[in-house]
Structure formats: C-alpha cells, structure tokens
Amino acid sequence: MRAWLAPADDVLRQAPWIMSNLETRRALLRLAFCIVAFALLYGAMMGTFRGIAGQSQWMRQIVYSAVKVPILLSVAFAISLPNFFVLNSLFGLRRDFGQAIRALVAAQAGLTIILASLGPVTMLWYASSANYQHALLFNGLMFAVASFSAQWLVRGYYRPLIVRNRRHSLMLWTWMFVYALVAIQLAWIMRPFVGSPASEVQFLRADAWDNAYVYVIRLVWQAVF
Amino acid sequence: MLKWLAQLDRLLRGETTRPESLRDGQIEIAAGGLAILIVVLGMIYGLCMGSYSLLKGPSAADVDANARYLQLIASTIKVPALFYLTLLVTFPSLYVFNALVGSRLTMGNVLRLLIASLAVNLAVLASLGPIVLFFSASTKSYAFILLLNVTVFSVAGFLGLVFLMQTLNRLTSIDWSRDRSLEAAREPISSADDAAEIFLEPAAHGDPSALELPPGQALGRHTRLVFGCWVVVFALVGAQMGWVLRPFIGSPGLPFSWFRERQSNFFEAILEALRALLTTGG
Numbered sequence: 001m002r003a004w005l006a007p008a009d010d011v012l013r014q015a016p017w018i019m020s021n022l023e024t025r026r027a028l029l030r031l032a033f034c035i036v037a038f039a040l041l042y043g044a045m046m047g048t049f050r051g052i053a054g055q056s057q058w059m060r061q062i063v064y065s066a067v068k069v070p071i072l073l074s075v076a077f078a079i080s081l082p083n084f085f086v087l088n089s090l091f092g093l094r095r096d097f098g099q100a101i102r103a104l105v106a107a108q109a110g111l112t113i114i115l116a117s118l119g120p121v122t123m124l125w126y127a128s129s130a131n132y133q134h135a136l137l138f139n140g141l142m143f144a145v146a147s148f149s150a151q152w153l154v155r156g157y158y159r160p161l162i163v164r165n166r167r168h169s170l171m172l173w174t175w176m177f178v179y180a181l182v183a184i185q186l187a188w189i190m191r192p193f194v195g196s197p198a199s200e201v202q203f204l205r206a207d208a209w210d211n212a213y214v215y216v217i218r219l220v221w222q223a224v225f
Numbered sequence: 226m227l228k229w230l231a232q233l234d235r236l237l238r239g240e241t242t243r244p245e246s247l248r249d250g251q252i253e254i255a256a257g258g259l260a261i262l263i264v265v266l267g268m269i270y271g272l273c274m275g276s277y278s279l280l281k282g283p284s285a286a287d288v289d290a291n292a293r294y295l296q297l298i299a300s301t302i303k304v305p306a307l308f309y310l311t312l313l314v315t316f317p318s319l320y321v322f323n324a325l326v327g328s329r330l331t332m333g334n335v336l337r338l339l340i341a342s343l344a345v346n347l348a349v350l351a352s353l354g355p356i357v358l359f360f361s362a363s364t365k366s367y368a369f370i371l372l373l374n375v376t377v378f379s380v381a382g383f384l385g386l387v388f389l390m391q392t393l394n395r396l397t398s399i400d401w402s403r404d405r406s407l408e409a410a411r412e413p414i415s416s417a418d419d420a421a422e423i424f425l426e427p428a429a430h431g432d433p434s435a436l437e438l439p440p441g442q443a444l445g446r447h448t449r450l451v452f453g454c455w456v457v458v459f460a461l462v463g464a465q466m467g468w469v470l471r472p473f474i475g476s477p478g479l480p481f482s483w484f485r486e487r488q489s490n491f492f493e494a495i496l497e498a499l500r501a502l503l504t505t506g507g
Contacts, residue, residue: 009324009332012321012324012325013324013327014327110325113321114318114321114322114325116317117317117318117320117321117322118317118318119317120313120314120315120317120318121314121315121318121458121462123314124314124462124465124466124469127469127487128465128468128469128487128490129487129490130487149322149325152325152326153325
C-alpha cells in the first residue's frame with residue numbers, strides 16, 4: 001500500500017525524479033499509473049449516486065463512471081496536445097518541449113490525486129441530498145477545486161522553465177485555457193457521470209451531442225433563481 | 226486502559242505538546258490507545274445523549290416499548306461513528322493539500338496530530354455529558370435538548386480545533402527555527418571579526434528580510450492556511466455528518482428508526498429548532 005502511494009506523495013511534493021532527465025520512460029509510466037488509478041477511484045465514488053439512493057443497476061453505474069473519468073482526462077489531454085506542440089515550436093521553445101510535457105503530465109497526475117482525495121466529501125453530499133441537479137453542481141465544484149489546486153502544482157513544475165524563458169508562462173496559460181475548454185465540453189459529451197435517477201443506466205447518452213456551456217449557464221440560473 | 230488515560234491527561238495538561246517535546250517535529254503519542262479511548266469517550270457521551278428518549282417515557286408514536294432502549298443503543302454507537310466518519314471524509318483531502326503546499330508533516334504525523342485533537346475534543350465532550358444527562362432528566366422541550374447538544378458539540382469541537390491549531394503553530398515554528406540553525410551551520414564562521422559581528426548584531430543576521438522569508442516559515446504559513454481551511458471544512462462536514470446519521474436524541478413525536486429520510490440539512494434544522502423554542506416553547 002505504502003509503495004503504491006509513494007509516487008502520489010512524490011507528485012504532490014514535487015520530487016526531483018519527476019522532472020529529471022534520467023529514466024524518462026519509468027517516470028512517465030509511474031505518472032500514467034497515478035493518473036489512471038486515482039481517476040478510476042474518483043470516478044467510482046462519483047458513480048455511487050444511484051447506489052446511495054438505493055436504485056437498481058447501481059453497480060453498473062459505478063463501473064461506467066469509474067472507466068469514464070480516466071478516458072475523459074486522457075482524451076482531453078490528447079486533443080489539446082497538437083496545438084500545444086505547434087505553439088511551443090512557433091515560439092521557439094521546442095528544445096524544452098519534453099520537460100514541458102513532463103510538467104503537464106505530473107500536474108495531470110496531481111489533479112487526479114486531489115480529485116480522489118475529495119471523493120469522500122462528494123459521497124457525503126450524496127448521502128445528505130437526493131437532488132440530482134445539486135449533485136451535478138457539487139461534482140462540478142469538486143472538479144473546479146481540484147483544477148485550481150493542480151494549477152499551483154503545475155506552476156511549481158514549470159518554474160525552472162519560466163526562469164529559462166519567460167514565454168513558457170504564456171504557453172502555460174494557453175494550455176490551461178485550451179485544456180479546460182476541451183475537457184468541459186468532452187465531459188458534457190461523455191455524460192452521464194453521476195447517472196440521473198430518472199433515466200436508464202447507459203454508457204453514453206444517445207442525445208449527447210450539444211454544447212456544454214449553454215447548459216451549465218442554464219443550470220446555474222435555475223439553481224440560483 | 227489506565228496507561229491511555231494517563232496519556233490523555235498529559236495531552237490535556239499540554240505536557241505532550243510542549244515545544245521541547247515536539248523537537249523532532251512529531252508528537253510522541255500512542256495513537257492506537259488514544260483511538261480506542263476516543264471510542265469509549267464517545268460512547269459515554271452517546272449514552273447521556275440517548276438518555277432523553279429513555280427518561281421521557283414511551284413516545285406516543287412508538288408501538289414497541291423497547292424502542293426507547295434501541296434509541297439509547299443507537300446514540301451510543303453513533304457518536305463515536307460520527308467523529309470517525311468525519312475524519313475519514315476529511316482526512317484524504319487534508320493530507321493531499323498539506324503535501325501540496327510542501328509541508329514536512331508525513332501522513333503518520335498528520336494522523337497522530339488529528340487523533341490527539343480528537344481526543345481533546347472527545348474528552349471535553351464526555352466531561353459535559355453529565356450536564357446533558359441532568360437536563361435530559363429535567364426538561365421536556367425537545368428543541369431545547371437539541372440546541373443544548375449542538376452547543377455542547379460546538380464548544381467541544383472548538384476547543385479540540387484550537388488545540389490542533391496551537392500544536393500545529395508550535396510544530397511549524399520548530400520547523401522554522403531548525404531551518405535557521407541548519408543554515409547557520411552551513412556557513413562556517415571564518416574569522417573572529419565575523420563572529421563578533423554576529424554576536425553584536427543578532428538582529429541583522431537572525432531576522433529574515435522583509436522580502437525574503439526563510440523557506441521554513443513560508444511553508445509553515447501555507448501549512449497553517451491549509452489546516453485553517455480544514456478546520457472550517459471539518460466543522461461543516463461534521464455538522465452535516467451528524468445530520469445524515471440522525472436521530473441522535475429521538476424526537477418524541479416520531480417513532481424510532483436507525484436513520485431518517487434524506488432531506489433538508491443541518492443548518493435549516495437548527496433554525497427550525499430555534500424557531501420552535503422561541504415561538505411555541507418546543
């Protein structure tokens with residue numbers, strides 16, 4: 001157990017092996033393992049909404065949600081990557097690209113670890129309120145908290161790069177903007193993650209293809225007014 | 226058991242958390258023994274809390290006369306469960322954010338620190354148990370008993386969390402002074418002049434400049450911020466956990482059940498109880 005958690009602890013504490021040029025493959029494998037394991041964990045906790053409400057097919061929902069969170073994060077990463085590569089090359093930062101990717105992967109791992117640590121709070125929320133809309137908003141809040149905290153981490157990992165060339169700072173902001181834009185829409189397409197009690201358990205919704213941003217604005221509007 | 230009680234006593238007197246005892250950056254307590262003691266203290270308070278339903282006679286809504294005893298058992302189990310479940314929910318995120326800001330507290334140390342403050346919390350709570358028992362025997366108003374219990378929990382929780390923050394302050398300031406002594410050791414004094422200068426102007430060398438905080442202190446401040454936020458989250462989660470696990474006291478108007486329906490939240494219920502106390506007399 002301790003050996004499994006040690007890499008996670010290293011990610012949070014910015015251990016030197018994460019950014020050093022030695023053993024690149026091993027370091028990336030460990031980080032990828034962290035991402036998948038902790039994303040699965042949060043996904044599973046996210047999918048307990050039906051189970052806590054005592055509805056049928058709750059096991060299936062947990063499995064679906066658990067599988068979908070790592071897919072969501074890695075696909076969003078993959079979609080945003082080409083643009084990041086081109087921009088880095090364009091601004092003359094190609095030489096540091098390997099290090100930049102390492103920093104981003106490490107931050108991604110950090111994001112999933114923070115998310116997983118917030119999982120029990122989400123489950124308590126489910127246990128205290130049966131409202132599906134509020135459960136959705138609460139999960140959104142947890143993702144937002146994790147993203148803001150992961151930002152702290154990525155800036156730590158990026159510090160040596162920014163010291164070397166100030167343009168890295170601009171690249172980082174661009175990355176965060178593009179990644180968030182893609183991830184939010186992707187999460188919308190890949191729904192349901194929580195599983196509405198009113199509809200069947202399914203991996204993807206048939207009518208999923210539309211815009212997330214419009215829907216979220218409406219949801220917040222309804223919750224507040 | 227007696228050994229554990231002696232340890233709790235040392236904790237309450239502050240002997241365990243004196244700066245010189247914390248020198249190694251960790252609290253020297255047997256967390257296992259204290260953890261069991263926490264359960265015992267929680268059960269004692271749970272008995273006092275559940276006594277209301279026993280002392281008020283069978284409620285009108287109960288068909289089964291034994292339901293009163295069930296409420297007593299439920300409260301005895303639920304009070305320790307409340308604290309441990311709250312810890313379970315909040316501990317992972319506390320540890321993760323603590324590691325994220327670069328604190329040197331390891332997982333074992335964070336856990337020991339929290340067990341120690343929970344022990345203080347429960348000791349205060351259990352010591353207030355007899356007062357709750359007295360009021361349970363002498364009061365009819367359910368709303369009053371409800372608010373009394375909330376107050377007792379808040380007082381105990383507040384003291385436990387103040388203990389946590391104070392111990393943490395000591396731990397981080399020790400971290401800081403150790404950093405400074407390490408830095409001093411790294412720069413050997415080369416000549417007698419330098420030594421005299423250091424001796425004559427301790428302020429110039431000893432104090433950090435306004436812009437450059439020593440690393441230990443900067444990290445300590447972030448750690449304290451994380452724990453400060455955590456204290457608030459712990460209180461909120463604890464309150465809501467209490468609501469999820471209700472009933473603890475057992476409303477005289479409702480039949481016994483182990484858990485109630487998912488509805489409303491803790492804060493709404495408190496306002497409702499206050500309204501009931503002030504308008505109808507409970």
